Amino acid sequence: MTNAVPQDNNKRMRATRTPVTVQNSFHLTEATFYVDEAGLFSKDVYRRVRRKLCGVPGCECQMPYAIAQAEDLGGFRRLPEDMRQKLGLIRFPNIKYAEDNA
Ligand SMILES: [Zn+2]
Numbered sequence: 227m228t229n230a231v232p233q234d235n236n237k238r239m240r241a242t243r244t245p246v247t248v249q250n251s252f253h254l255t256e257a258t259f260y261v262d263e264a265g266l267f268s269k270d271v272y273r274r275v276r277r278k279l280c281g282v283p284g285c286e287c288q289m290p291y292a293i294a295q296a297e298d299l300g301g302f303r304r305l306p307e308d309m310r311q312k313l314g315l316i317r318f319p320n321i322k323y324a325e326d327n328a
Pocket residue numbers: 252253279280281282285286287288
């Protein structure tokens with residue numbers, strides 16, 4: 227079985243992808259995005275998810291935990307550790323990503 231993922235994503239992210247849905251109970255908004263085996267997702271996805279959950283500049287609503295606590299790795303964001311475990315994600319710390327050399 228092949229995964230229909232965009233070519234450029236294939237280059238940067240591993241094939242196994244896990245959907246994560248986050249909700250902002252203040253705005254009653256919801257966003258679903260995909261992370262790889264290491265719990266990584268791109269900064270572009272991070273921005274898009276943030277915008278979808280709350281597009282109000284200076285808003286004091288609380289971003290969902292998965293987004294508010296996502297680790298900043300430059301070109302990528304990583305889900306909080308406990309969340310990665312909850313999703314059954316395995317960490318592969320030695321994987322190199324394109325942005326590692328940026
Ligand atoms: Zn807001």
